[in-house]
Amino acid sequence: MLSALIWIPVIGGIIIGFLPNQLAEKSRSLALVIGSIILAFTLAIGLQFDPNQSGLFLSESFSWLDQLGLTYYLGVDGLALPLIFINSFLTLIAIYTSSTKLARPRFYYALLLFLSAGTAGAFLAQNVLLFFLFYEVELIPLYFLIAIWGGTNRGYAATKFLLYTAISGALVLASFLGIVWLTGASSFDYDVLRSQVLPLSSQIILLLILLAGFAIKIPFFPFHTWLPDAHVEASTPISVLLAGVLLKLGTYGLLRFGIGLFPDAWNLLAPYLAIWAAVSALFGALAAIAQKDMKRVVAYSSIAHMAYILLAAAAATPLSLTAAVAQMISHGLISALLFLLVGVVGKKTGTRDVDTLRGLLNPERGLPIIGSLLILGVMASAGIPGMAGFISEFIVFRGSFSVFPIATLLCLVGTGLTAVYFLLMINRVFFGRLPLAFSNLPAVPWSDHVPAIVLAILIVTLGLQPNWLVRWSETQTASLSNFDTETLAEVRPASRSLLQPGQSIKESQWWRSL
């Protein structure tokens, strides 16, 4: 069942890739069919989910390379399920929004499906080595997707993306090798590793390596330079996937492996991580103000919004972890919507320059529906109540404030800045007088509106019915943050002894008294 999520797109991709020449135009329809099948499978898996139970509700395990400790162990729990759903959903949207007149369609759709398979595999993997394998698998398809169907400077952006992500992968692998060797575990299985206990010093080192690896992928402030380039050069569907799903691999890794495998070190480093999150959020927001390219604005806003996840993860209260997952989902949907619409604007007007575009909201000759949807997306991103963004950001701050008040306040400022840069952009692009140059825009066909409308409906629905956003991961994240509760002493007796005698876990979180 779970393997189907990986193997259907792989086999589909291979079939599409080897279609004979005369059938090349059919590849888009075929990819759409395969994407729909995957989404249906994902929904079927979701139906089996019981939100009250933590742990894997579906799993598959085969031995693969025993000598290496690599098992083909897939599983899905409340943390992975929403992300898998987002992946399948956005893959379908990406296929749908891809141009029908694409060069080399077979290769394109095959790569898209491989990408989807790799991402699904990474979310499903319950063996850290398997996770790493899938984490690296998505590298090459995405490289080609940017390098072949990207903008003018695509070669540079794609290579930059490739190198950054390859370094990120190397760091993650080093950390995984480290934990398995230092604990002497017999395999790389996640649950085996979780039950191991490491001395605090080695935990800190390994966690730092892991953090650096994922921070490149997410990306956080000093490691972010590849992301704006990649977004600007990538075509719209690829930007949607990159922002909506692929960046989530990093935050997912932080939650699953950072907190899950190195709880004590995470506790110790949390205050610094919170500060890092605040810096990254403010940086992203300030940088977004300075941008002229609409896609760059959205890209930098993405950096800012991903930082909230780090804040929530650093706080590591049950509420904030739930919030982190909710933020991943809502950011996935919102950034997908924003990139989609910015893409449409860019395609219709031929430019994404904020200084050139004016008055596109003109109901007669502009892009009124696109404009309205974009305003809705921007509102969601800025955290206006009634939309998914508000819910997730609210609980992020609600959950983290008690732990890191200052960092949370700084991040709140970042949210305020979101409104600033997005309103600046909207104000320039959509209001004012429509210049003559843009007065004869081709009409946007109805089919181009569909994915954006679906996303918008989803965003509003989740905003009005927040339980659907939060319910999935509540139990699972609560169990992930269990090192925070008193039961820790029973579950992990050894980790207690690491601390100074007589000092309880609660007391060791010294910053809480601040």
Next chain:
Amino acid sequence: MDLAQGVQFVSFIILAAMMFSAALGVVLLRNIVYSAFLLGAVFISISGLYLLLNAEFVAASQILVYVGAVNVLILFAIMLVNKKEAFPALGRNWLRGGATALVCVGLFALLGTMAISTPWSIADRAGVAAEGSVIKIGKHFFSDFLLPFELASVLLLITMVGAIILARRDLIPEEPPESGLTETEAYKLQERPRELISVGKSESEDQS
């Protein structure tokens, strides 16, 4: 020290001095023909040393192979080329010479220290003398060194084949191959010579 040992010692000194001075001559003399002849002297002195060690087979083959074949070949090569060429003097020659000397003396000192300080386990030297080294070598060839001995025959065979191939003149077939491959210009392999190697032309020109 009895008489036999004395004679042995004196012969060793003479042979070593001969070899040493001849070797110095090989390296230091400017005329290459002298160097080649002195190399022969070095080989002969070495075979004398082998004789002192009761290794008459090695001594004989040393003379036959090195003096009779290798050295003669070198002389042939020198005579066939026989080309005077004025090499431009290199600057700071003394520095190069000094560095080389330093490395060589260092290496010699290291190896010398090792040879003296190591307790070599010198076992049954008497047996060699009694039986004669040819018989002993023959026995080894057909018992415990059988495999390398047989492998050497394959090695010699293929060396001969290879030497012939490298030395013979290739006839480029007149009729074009049946394929259409060589017709187009683009099919010229990079390994095809761009021009024939002309004797005496400097390599660097070809390289460019």
Next chain:
Amino acid sequence: MEFASNFSDQLNVGLILPEGIVVATLLAVLIGDLILGRRAARGLPYIAIAGLLLSIVSLYFYWDAENPTALLGSFSGDDLSIIFRGVIALSTAVTILMSIRYVEQTGGALSEFIAIMLTATLGGMFLAGANELVMIFVALETLSISSYLMTGYMKRDSRSNEAALKYLLIGAASSAVFLYGSSLLYGLSGGKTILPEIAQGLAQVEGGELASAIALVFMIAGIAFKISAVPFHQWTPDVYEGSPTPVVAFLSVGSKAAGFALAIRLLVVAFPLEQPQWRLIFTALAILSMILGNAVALAQTSMKRLLAYSSIGQAGFVMIGMVAATQAGYASMIFYLLVYLFMNLGAFTGLILFSLRTGTDQITEYAGLYQKDPLLTLGLSICLLSLGGIPPLAGFFGKIYLFWAGWQAGLYGLVILGLVASVVSIYYYIRVVKMMVVKEPQEMSDTVRNYPAVRWNLPGMRPLQVGLVFSLVVTSLAGILSNPLFTLANTSIENTEALKSASTFLEETTAQNKEVSLADPMAPAIVEK
């Protein structure tokens, strides 16, 4: 009578049957060429391939032999040697596939070329099993001299001549150094030439540390020359540039595999007590090879030189397993060499195919190749990505296994360097792939624009196609289905008595004289709990 049977037991000639088959094939090729003449000799390469495959099959029958020592101890047919001999024979078989068309088109004599290559294979196979100093030297020379001959095979090309001369001179010097080292071993151990006996002899000598250290260094220098580890790699760029491409393929796979086989057997069996020293030397070699090989490969514009430098870097990765000096380390070396065989030879097949069709090997000339030759693009891309260690291709698993074995042995710095080096290597491999796949039709190079129609039915092209598809399939599937290969590599190490007895010998000796007390970096890091 009893003597005779006893003697034949000791000879145990059956063990070298695979090599016997290679010799028979070699003679068949030479004599067949003489009798049948040039025209009729077209089938000879296939006879050679058949002979090599037969030899591999016969290797299978000696798997896990009861008495692995043959010919009075000069040859060891244990599983370690069997797997290396298999690798060498297989690499030659694939190399012959790619050389048929190449040699004919460059105007060389094909059957002699194949005969020389078979001799090199023979030398390599004997080297992998050689258990005695004289045998090692003769086998090494057989391999080397055949390699010199093949390097100079394009005698009308001055670069080929230059390559051969350089290779001959440097190679002869390194052989001499190796020989000097062996003579020291012979003297130190009291006139022993069989490796395990040398180890025992060395253990009994008091005060021979300097001499054994010099012997060790000299012998490693000889081996490092063969596997072209930095700083013994200076010959590589020129020789790889000048020699015929199939020869480069053989040198970078078959010859290297033989060198690694020699390294494992010689160092583990004859120098068990010097393990910390040779691990240190190999650490330095591995670090230098990984850094220099990958860094210089970045700057190459010719595909042949790129592969040459990348093979130096790849040898650096393999040396991690050697430094680990554990069973997992050796097994990971074997596994990596097995997959490296296919991906590297696949890349070389692609390179040869391209240069046969266009006459160039500049990387920029590959631009837009996907339009004209999709199969070549696919095969070359997959092999290069696999060399870069992209999952789920075979090279990824090989590298993971090497790094994992290295990490288990506590070589954190080396493994992290390896990770960094593979990131660098991804960059230059992807550069080629980008040229072929990413470039738009209007960016196509002139060479590709004039690309001839793909015709596989031309003489000698079919073997190239077979080689390319075979390497492609193995490279893409050997990773996912790698369990049999893993098991093969591991059991071959486990079944090899020589490695086991060497490690027990090390333990016994260290237990006996505590005052010697080797610093044992093999001991796992103890986790304070």
